[in-house]
Amino acid sequence: MVARNFRELLESRWKLGNFLCVGLDSELERIPESARKATVRETILSFNKEIIDATKDLVCAFKPNPAFYEALGGEGWAALRETIDYIREVAPDVPIILDAKRGDIGNTNAAYAESAFDFLGVDAITVQPYLGSEPLEPFFRRAEKGIIVLCHTSNPGAGEIQGILVEGVPLYKVIAQLAASKWNENGNCCVMVGATYPEELQDVREIVGDMPILTAGIGAQNGDLEKTMKAGLDKNKKGLIVNASRSVIFASNGKDFAEAARKKATALDSEMRKVL
């Protein structure tokens, strides 16, 4: 068996023209009544399965955020793991990103890497840069996995810290430079830049060359898709993972939620293909 490799899986999806990433932020309270089952675990898993089935041919990645699962305790973690198993079963070519935004000292990051890659079995994880290079090593040494460092996030006020000028250079560019020059020895470093900041996205693309960039915020956070594509694609018109979460998975609150998710994902996919 050939080991799964995040970058290779991603490249195979980009070849198909797929750039959309569906964020499985499956907040229990927002799951439609019609999708409810006897237990929390079944409700979340069955909702996710329908979303995955409805969108799996359109995406370059799925991206569950563990916050929405761990708030439900052991049942939530079980549903998260089963969701990942299900993606690997029905869409084995689609890489899975755990949007965990983890960042601790080295021995603790080793435990987080074990949790993400060995227990859950995802292909990539998002991580925090604030502690510096040294504690990220337990992530980077997993050469077949994608390690996506937060660079410029999508939230309002992201620039408060990330835009701080360091000898005239904003901090997010310093992080992008570290990603390009120091953290990519194993070819597995990626960065995250919010779609709500297209100028900063373009700046980062210039620094990181053809490194994959995960971008979030085109849906509920109102990022502009065309601007995002133009700013974020690399020279070969690849390199972007364009996430939408709530706008796709909660596109309808009715029985037609999976159909509505597909419709929204198809619309985003078409819009992106037009730019390409």
Place this chain on the structure above:
Amino acid sequence: MVARNFRELLESRWKLGNFLCVGLDSELERIPESARKATVRETILSFNKEIIDATKDLVCAFKPNPAFYEALGGEGWAALRETIDYIREVAPDVPIILDAKRGDIGNTNAAYAESAFDFLGVDAITVQPYLGSEPLEPFFRRAEKGIIVLCHTSNPGAGEIQGILVEGVPLYKVIAQLAASKWNENGNCCVMVGATYPEELQDVREIVGDMPILTAGIGAQNGDLEKTMKAGLDKNKKGLIVNASRSVIFASNGKDFAEAARKKATALDSEMRKVL
């Protein structure tokens, strides 16, 4: 019933002269053979119970790190929650800090706050500053909880990002200034500074006044306890939460592990009382 309040619980422990925080980084592989039970969940819970019983009169807080629990999936999360329940039962005056180092956009941080405070029931959480003020609001609005922002961490190379000069001021001081001037409206902001950096700890103390500072790294990471106390205590000789994890909980690999943990915790406690 009066609601638990992190700051009040902490003050009541400081009054007793307790400054030690025991970090429950209960990595399964390092739990002594003699403490093993039939299941992972029972092994971790029973190990933690013995450590808690052996040290609860000596501490100002307990601090589990979720990394070591989530790597074990649902069983790990169950053990974490049961550990927290146990502390609240046998040591109701000892506050519990979840050392989760979480940091995401606002709606996701709301889920993390729910996970920590409502599902697990801890009194405080550690958080990342990189995304800025706005997404931290779902944490800060929980006025009775402690929100501990990473300022200068204990790891080698922490200064790579945290020491970056912003108009001549290192970034960790910028964070400390934000904590003191902007994030403490509800009186529940705290900061984390590594004991391996006593000069930086002293700098931060000067900025934050009598704000609680969580400091880590005096045990396995070789921070100097006397220097830490002198640099980190506030004007009233309070304000510090001095964490030791592995050096206490894994003090012995034999049947005497709980006794050895108490011995180590007592030694640290005595050393701290000497400085006071």
